[in-house]
Amino acid sequence: MLLLRNADVYAPEALGRRHLLLGGGKLLWMGEAEPALPDALAIDTIDLDGARLIPGFIDGHVHVSGGGGEAGYASRVPAPLLSRYTRAGVTSVIGLLGTDDVSRGTNELLSHVYALREQGLGAWGYCGGYHLPPTTLTGTVRGDIVFSDALIGVGEVAISDHRSSQPTLDDVLRLASEAHVAGLMTGKAGIVHLHLGDGVRGLELVRQALDTSELPPRVFQPTHVNRKKALFEEAVALAKRGCHVDITAFPVEEGEDAWPAAEALLRYLDSGAPPERVSISSDAGGCLPCFDEHGRVCGMDVGHSGALLDTLNELVARGLLLERALPAFTRNVADLLRLPGKGRIAVGGDADLVALDGQGAARHVWLGGVAHVRAGDVVRRGMFER
Structure with missing residues (x-):
């Protein structure tokens, strides 16, 4: 699972500052207050520091x-x-x-x-x-x-x-x-x-x-x-x-x-x-x-x-x-x-998310909660990509 902290969420409607919990390819939870999660879950955390988060x-x-x-x-x-x-x-x-x-x-x-x-x-x-x-x-x-x-x-x-x-x-x-x-x-x-x-x-x-x-x-x-x-x-x-x-x-x-x-x-x-x-x-x-x-x-x-x-x-x-x-x-x-789970940031929907940097570029990109772009760098490539 992955916890995204301090995202400025556009779902696409403007929701303001939110924390989001991703897991199993889905958005599991979203809220204004950071959740208290057991250490045993060993959840990864990324602080987006107010970056705009949009649906993929x-x-x-x-x-x-x-x-x-x-x-x-x-x-x-x-x-x-x-x-x-x-x-x-x-x-x-x-x-x-x-x-x-x-x-x-x-x-x-x-x-x-x-x-x-x-x-x-x-x-x-x-x-x-x-x-x-x-x-x-x-x-x-x-x-x-x-x-x-x-x-x-x-x-x-x-x-x-x-x-x-x-x-x-x-x-x-x-x-x-x-x-x-x-x-x-x-x-x-x-x-x-x-x-x-x-x-x-x-x-x-x-x-x-x-x-x-x-x-x-x-x-x-x-x-x-x-x-x-x-x-x-x-x-x-x-x-x-x-x-x-x-x-x-x-x-x-x-x-x-x-x-x-x-x-x-x-x-x-x-x-x-x-x-x-x-x-x-x-x-x-x-x-x-x-x-x-x-x-x-x-x-x-x-x-x-x-x-x-x-x-x-x-x-x-x-x-x-x-x-x-x-x-x-x-x-x-x-x-x-008629693509259920796509096109929105909503609990139960697919965790296809894009965090934008200050210039509007895709800084982070998650497909089903899996990072493909991290801090502007492509971290998952196709089989025949160098």
């Missing part, structure tokens, strides 16, 4: 097996290693496939999800990828979600993008119904995680789906909604109708027709849309390409989970209270994806 981030859009592939085989991005997540304060990830859902499939994705689990990280995934029919293990989306404990939805399915399979409304409705019913059968999220490109159709397919079907809005989660300013306004309107929308923490150049993640969240919170229906993810391990007018790659970057902590610190520096910023990285994601 849930990165809801990660290419755990690597992304890319739009510019030939050499452009396939390698899979991120364990410490790339933990040193950024990420304690749980949702893995997915993107453009390359042929040479990379659901079986490989699941292998990486299970490998991360073996190393202590919370990890789940989506079956499918950009294209329809979706790549699956069992032959159907419903079968994958029902029979694989780690698969909780389908995605990232591309719409309004030249790399998509140009799905029709019927295609989207059929896919969403498969995911929704599987979610009902299993208690999982059962959502369709939708990649949004730069196409002029924007979120029109999702609006049509809501207008013409009985499917609940929560089934549809568009991501990359800040890549175009007009697209972002469409996403805010959909959030007011019940959809959950996901902002991507990718780099935005000055003058670009896009909103940086921090600016997008501030605008979302000011819009009057429900604050619980927005999240921020990193696209870690994914290729961030730009294309010329012929659809050819003319430049490329790679997403990384550290963008989440960078975005959080920018939000706080711009005056947003930490307790208002945090849910988009923690509780909102856990609630949408």
